[in-house]
Amino acid sequence: MYLERFLQHAAQQLPSGSRVLDAGAGDCRYAHLFRHTNYIAVDFAKVAKQYGQLDVIADLVKLPFPEGSFDAIICTQVLEHLPQPQVALAEMYRLLRSGGTLWLTAPLYYEEHEIPFDFYRYTRFGLSHLLSEAGFHITSLNELEGYWGTLAYQWRSAARQLPWIFPPPYGSLPIRFLSLPFLITMKLLLAIASALATQLDIQYYDTSRWHCKNYKVVACKPVEST
Known part of the structure; x- marks a missing residue:
């Protein structure tokens, strides 16, 4: 835009x-x-x-x-x-x-x-x-x-890059199974945060931080x- x-x-x-x-x-x-x-x-x-x-x-x-x-x-x-x-x-x-x-x-x-x-x-x-x-x-x-648009991009990228496989490729097999709910939750939270930050950027367009x-x-x- x-x-x-x-x-x-x-x-x-x-x-x-x-x-x-x-x-x-x-x-x-x-x-x-x-x-x-x-x-x-x-x-x-x-x-x-x-x-x-x-x-x-x-x-x-x-x-x-x-x-x-x-x-x-x-x-x-x-x-x-x-x-x-x-x-x-x-x-x-x-x-x-x-x-x-x-x-x-x-x-x-x-x-x-x-x-x-x-x-x-x-x-x-x-x-x-x-x-x-x-x-x-x-x-x-x-x-x-603006600042919020940059955060929206970073959070959206982080959500996309987190693995979406079963079981996740981290640690021993028990840890991999235990980490799955955490990773799914993080992906959802980051995706929601990205959408909210996008709206904040459109509404307020904060460019005071050079970020x-x-x-x-x-x-x-x-x-x-x-």
């Missing part, structure tokens, strides 16, 4: 006909938000998953477009999958026109995924450093989810002085 809102806001800022690069587009699930633009989807397409209608298959560290080709670039939940994120950000900087905008999200808390292409997690300070080094001016850097699942960043390529 929060990611879609972030990209809706990005799309609303772009005039009709703007050139937009979706860097690491994956299944292109947000392409519909950019129907009024000239939307270009690119991905390296090496993960065993369903991809959307990609316009270009290429590595983000070297893309086949001239300098200053795009008015905006969106790069969501991609940076953790790049072994050389600083090189990719420099490439995005090259591709943006002067005054163009990068809309980026990246995880702080998230389980390993799209293995083996999962390399990093990012603090706000790490993101700020990488973007500044690439030449970007950071307009905003904020939490994508988020993902960060969202808006950064621009400075306008060249004449």
Whole structure:
């Protein structure tokens, strides 16, 4: 929900006909938000998953477009999958026109995924450093989810990862049988806690703790002085 809102806001800022690069587009699930633009989807397409209608298959560290080709670039939940994120950000900087905008999200808390292409997690300070080094001016850097949303994700993950087999794989056989009611209870409690925390996040969206699942960043390529 929060990611879609972030990209809706990005799309609303772009005039009709703007050139937009979706860097690491994956299944292109947000392409519909950019129907009024000239939307270009690119991905390296090496993960065993369903991809959307990609316009270009290429590595983000070297893309086949001239300098200053795009008015905006969106790069969501991609940076953790790049072994050389600083090189990719420099490439995005090259591709943006002067005054163009990068809309980026990246995880702080998230389980390993799209293995083996999962390399990093990012603090706000790490993101700020990488973007500044690439030449970007950071307009905003904020939490994508609130505190309760992050707890909801962690509790849901914990509930899912607890074993659901009989008997559980812990200790001697008597202990394994005795632990089963505890594990079932914990799975249920964590699932309920996750659902409640999700509602709390939607209602209150507490971002006072800098304890988020993902960060969202808006950064621009400075306008060249004449």
